[in-house]
Amino acid sequence: MQVANCVDCGTPMQRVNYGYQSGIVLDRCASCKGVWLDHSELERVQIINEAWEASQADVTKEYSGLLQKTAQEAAERFDAAGREGVKAALGKTAAYRLYDFIERKEG
Numbered sequence: 001m002q003v004a005n006c007v008d009c010g011t012p013m014q015r016v017n018y019g020y021q022s023g024i025v026l027d028r029c030a031s032c033k034g035v036w037l038d039h040s041e042l043e044r045v046q047i048i049n050e051a052w053e054a055s056q057a058d059v060t061k062e063y064s065g066l067l068q069k070t071a072q073e074a075a076e077r078f079d080a081a082g083r084e085g086v087k088a089a090l091g092k093t094a095a096y097r098l099y100d101f102i103e104r105k106e107g
């Protein structure tokens, strides 16, 4: 397949699969990082992005209550120890990362 040159800098472009497995192949310039796509490719990228955002919203909706409940239980259980105590008690576990994430979100 003929590889086009970058419109901006003239470097031959690489063909990359958008989102690893979308089947949408885009031309990307390795030199200036420009990405070139025709109208139908742009439309397909937008459709994939919208579907991805919608699926993320579903995941958030499905788990946000559970996440809040889990964090609240953890906070209550370890309340006496204080936040640093909670982190120490949880260690470097998934629960620690969840607690840390929620704490950061709450500010």
Ligand SMILES: [Zn+2]
Pocket (backbone or CB within 6 Å): 006, 007, 008, 009, 010, 011, 029, 030, 031, 032, 033, 034
């Ligand atoms: Zn370029």
